Amino acid sequence: MNATDIKAARAAKVSATVERIRAIEAAEGVTPASLSKFREELMALAAQEHLFPAGEFPPPANGEKGSNRYLMQMDEGGTFALYLNALNPGNETKPHDHTTWAVVVAVDGQELNKVYRRTDDGTDPERCALVVDHEVMVEPGRGIAFMPDAIHSIHTTGAVPTRHLHMYGLSLEQLDGRKAYMADTGEIVPYNKNFMKATQQAKA
Ligand SMILES: [Fe+2]
Incomplete structure (x- = not known):
């Protein structure tokens, strides 16, 4: 397949996948069970590595x-937003929420997801207590899905760059209420979408 054919094949497969996800959402809403089905659809898409060179x-x-x-x-209005994220090994984020549902699957590369559980009562908007509840290595054949209030951090621990598909209920540009949860200090602060870069610049 040449580059033009790959683009066309990708557009068709992406469109068909999102159409099935829309139908699942319309029938079942957003629940852990329906998000698992979104994840299965996206894993089938990501398994076609030739579409994402x-x-x-x-x-x-x-x-x-x-x-x-x-x-x-x-979609129009920014719903069902599907991205491909490419990261080098050695990146990590602070624990953060998304304020919308999210699904992450892998075309290539590994991304360790730490999923956190709050041990406070959640009533203080500026303070939290967190523990790691479990970890999932997102890699080819294994994805993860989050309800809107889930808190996770990512760590690209693998040896090769990631090409991961990330889908959100609403485009990242429209998510302005996201929070980072500083597991060490207990602070809750705004989560900038460039938080990773900002963090790196602050350290530099
Ligand atoms: Fe995230």
Whole structure:
């Protein structure tokens, strides 16, 4: 397949996958059970690695921190927003929420997800207590799904860059109420969508 054919095949497969996910959502709403079905649909898409060539979706140049995010498709109004994220090994985020549902699956590369549980009562908007509830290595054949209030951090611990499909109930550009949960200090602070880059710059 040449590049034009790959683009066309990708657009068709992405569109058909999102259409099935829309139908599941319409029938069942957003629940842990329906999100599992979204995840299965996206894993079947991600398994077609030839549709997402490494050369077309590179991570930041020279092994730099942060992510390159490629929009695959989103509905009018920003719903059902599907991206491909490419990160180099060695990245990590603070624990954060999404305020919408989220599903992450892998075309290539590994991303360790730490999923947290709050041990406080959640009533203080500025303070929290967190523990790691469980960990999931997102890699080819294994994905993860989150309800809107879930808290996770990601750690690209693998040896090769990631190409992961991330789907959200609403586009990241429209999510302005996200929070980061500082597990060490207990602070809750706004989660900037460039938090990874900002964190790296602050350290530099
Ligand atoms: Fe996230």
